[in-house]
Amino acid sequence: MNKFELAKLTLSKAAGRSGLILQKYSPEILTTVGVVGIVVSTVMACKSTTKANTVLNETKGELDKCHEVRERYLNGVGEDIKFDYSETDYKKDLVIVYTKSAVELIKLYAPAVTLGAASIACIYGASHIMRKRNIALMAAYKAIERGFASYRNRVIEEFGENKDYQYRHGIREEQITAIEEDENGKKKKVKKTVETVDPNNFSEYARWFDESCSQWKKDPQYNFLFVKTQQRYANDLLIGRGHLFLNEVYDMLGFDRTQAGAVVGWVVNDEGDNFVDFGIYEDRQGTHNFVNGFERSILLDFNVNGVIYDLI
Numbered sequence: 001m002n003k004f005e006l007a008k009l010t011l012s013k014a015a016g017r018s019g020l021i022l023q024k025y026s027p028e029i030l031t032t033v034g035v036v037g038i039v040v041s042t043v044m045a046c047k048s049t050t051k052a053n054t055v056l057n058e059t060k061g062e063l064d065k066c067h068e069v070r071e072r073y074l075n076g077v078g079e080d081i082k083f084d085y086s087e088t089d090y091k092k093d094l095v096i097v098y099t100k101s102a103v104e105l106i107k108l109y110a111p112a113v114t115l116g117a118a119s120i121a122c123i124y125g126a127s128h129i130m131r132k133r134n135i136a137l138m139a140a141y142k143a144i145e146r147g148f149a150s151y152r153n154r155v156i157e158e159f160g161e162n163k164d165y166q167y168r169h170g171i172r173e174e175q176i177t178a179i180e181e182d183e184n185g186k187k188k189k190v191k192k193t194v195e196t197v198d199p200n201n202f203s204e205y206a207r208w209f210d211e212s213c214s215q216w217k218k219d220p221q222y223n224f225l226f227v228k229t230q231q232r233y234a235n236d237l238l239i240g241r242g243h244l245f246l247n248e249v250y251d252m253l254g255f256d257r258t259q260a261g262a263v264v265g266w267v268v269n270d271e272g273d274n275f276v277d278f279g280i281y282e283d284r285q286g287t288h289n290f291v292n293g294f295e296r297s298i299l300l301d302f303n304v305n306g307v308i309y310d311l312i
Contacts, residue, residue: 037119215254
């Protein structure tokens with residue numbers, strides 16, 4: 001490859017990259033252009049209005065002349081009325097005056113109106129692009145959700161629901177050696193099977209209710225009652241409205257909102273659970289201590305139905 005072809009290939013890649021970046025940020029660019037255009041068109045319209053007063057005054061003067069001449073002709077007043085000024089001629093003159101005035105006003109306001117229409121089209125175009133992207137994202141998410149559900153069904157059929165739960169939440173069974181006392185007070189070593197949990201293996205919707213949350217307190221009993229009450233309140237909202245977004249639940253608990261939380265949640269229908277569950281009473285490490293008041297924090301995992309707009 002010679003230098004010319006190399007330079008051509010480099011320019012082609014740069015152009016393609018620039019085009020991709022413009023395509024990525026096209027909604028923001030169109031929205032900005034549309035907003036600026038509307039502001040500019042408003043300013044132009046205001047300036048045109050000041051000039052329009054001159055046009056309207058001239059139109060009024062010409063109309064007054066037409067009325068005056070017609071009135072003088074009908075009354076025979078004035079020696080200068082030597083010609084026939086019929087009703088037809090009078091109406092023709094009025095049409096000419098109005099048409100001339102309309103043309104002048106159109107010339108004044110046409111740039112502002114054109115710019116305003118183009119600006120609105122830019123904003124609508126940005127909205128249309130974002131709508132298509134959201135539809136594509138929801139379709140992709142739905143495909144992933146169906147694939148994951150199919151995978152879970154195969155696991156349940158093969159190994160049972162308990163294994164599915166362990167695989168989903170990263171729960172492992174480990175053998176440990178513990179020292180216990182028998183009825184005679186004699187200590188001995190025994191092997192126990194315990195479950196260990198990796199918090200990073202929970203769903204992408206799971207959140208730690210701990211000191212990082214604005215609603216968290218140092219009192220474990222308060223935290224348990226608060227989370228329990230919020231779960232009950234979330235269920236009341238779901239029953240009352242028929243739907244509930246995950247971000248709304250995040251707001252109740254003091255978590256930051258997420259992009260996924262703006263589209264996923266719960267819907268009352270024939271397919272979903274039809275209830276909100278924070279996972280407070282799930283049989284996993286940490287939940288028992290939190291419920292019994294020995295732990296102040298808990299990892300909450302939410303049983304969302306999926307993308308709300310696909311479930312209604």
